[in-house]
Amino acid sequence: MELNVLETETEPKQRVKRKKSKIKKITKTDYVLAAFMLIVLVVTLYPFLNVLAISLNDATDTARGGLHIFPRIFTLANYQEVFASNGNLILAFQNSVLRTIIGTVLSTFSCAVLAYVISRKQFVFRKAVTIMLTLTMYISGGLIPSFLVIRELGLINNFAVYIIPSLLSAFNVIIIRSFIDDLPDALEESAKIDGASDFTIFLKIIMPLCMPVLATVALFVAVGQWNSWFDTYLYARSNSDLTTLQYELMKIMDNASSMTSNDVNGINSQQMLSRKTTPESIKMAVTVIATVPILLVYPFLQKYFVSGLTLGAVKS
Template sequence: MARRMTTEDWIVSSVNYALLAVITLITLYPFYYLIIVSFNSGQDTLLGGIYFWPRDFTLENYQAFFSDSKWVKAFGISVLRTVVGGAAGVFFTCLVAYGLSYKDLLFKKLYFVLVIIAMYFSGGLIPYYVLLRELHLINTFWVYVIPSLLNIFFLLIAVSFFREIPKELHESAKIDGANDLSIFFRIIIPVSMPLIATMGLFIGVGQWNSWLDSAYFVQSENLRTLTYRMMEIINQSNISQEAAAFGRGSSSVTSFSIQVTAMVIAVAPIMCVYPFLQKYFVKGMMLGSVKE
């Protein structure tokens, strides 16, 4: 039988819902503001006073964005590095973690010592640049992918997750003649979807948002990422020249309107992907938190 709510319960619930509504508004309104500004005339936006809907609705900001080849190329590079880098990072991290999860692995303590050292210490930017140069990764697409193949944070989580998988699954598969790779692909991967989805979400978002590697290790304009282009336009000192370049003669497109449009386009893919991974993401957040 449900307990009847008292006056105090009503007051507490009302305060909680009011606070949640305020927090939700504060959280969502900035992104909503970017959306309405991206659909508003750039020159009209400079006048201010836009709060809830576009005052001078236009699609010229998006037309200017997609008509500029460097923005389109940057968007394609960001998508490609997110898909390739995210998938490769998840696969390689899981593969290494699966090997480290074996209790009878030779030199296992040494491997974990190296992992911990790599987690807390780095050689610095200049040695890192020299290493990438010696590997012939500078100014190539693979500089976005290969250095991020192993995510040490998720490596430790994956090792803990794989250790909790019942040994009987391994033993029964080996009795049937399966080798370690067959066990990994046919048994471990299917039962590790919460882990893989969580890793894919975080690693993919990291790849999508990264811009430092594009600034430091890439010189070709054809390999610039979307986030680098956004930082580039934010740091422009001469807004009038940038507006003329993006507007292509249009009087309604400004540097700020293109910048906001780029932000909306950069955030939209992540928001579209997240709902499909949410059920796995919630499970994945609990990985390693409960031990039997």
């Protein structure tokens, strides 16, 4: 329902624009522009397709080179190797999924709660909390003091290090808050008369209305969580139970570039030879696994994050 309201607001404008652009004549310049865009498309997509092709191609055949966007000898062996390996890759995948789900739910909810609180005009500490939050966008203690705080809290080699230090983001809170500010007051006033507490109003009225903006924030947080490798490197390196997919991929890359070690995640080259795969092809398979979840999600949220980003930038 609420979603429909929002959509009908924006739709007429778009229609008008479309009509206008149809009136305009298509000239030579338009074809030049289209050609330019085609180049942009190819340059953006080719590398991804190339990685996909290598990951689906027979590893010894790949080594001969000349592979572009279609596999020559199709095989799933590289993926089987990733999931059958005695290395950490399955664990890494599980941890990445786990941190993405838990981190996204907790962070989005936390940002929403704080955004709601600082959107209440009657709230006595509104200004203080708002200033405290926005200041964090401009000044930060930096890498080493943050590291020391996290270590003092005993979060090193602890799964919580993936969730707690990144719980709040001032930018995300402000995006949600701007959205709440634009909601009509009448809805919650009636709820207040019914005696609902602020928390109930937040859960039952504000949260459902905020779904578009919450989807945007959830996307930002989820992408950040899924893509993060540095926190594993810095805080959880010595606990292999906490490894993540991006960190494992980074290690594979590191090994491949240094060329000194032929041991990738406990799979040595002897084993690889018998399994018909190479570190190069495994690397590409892991790259695909690290990319696909994002590919599946972001196009559907495009409308929301574009407006969310524009709003956030204007407000800040």
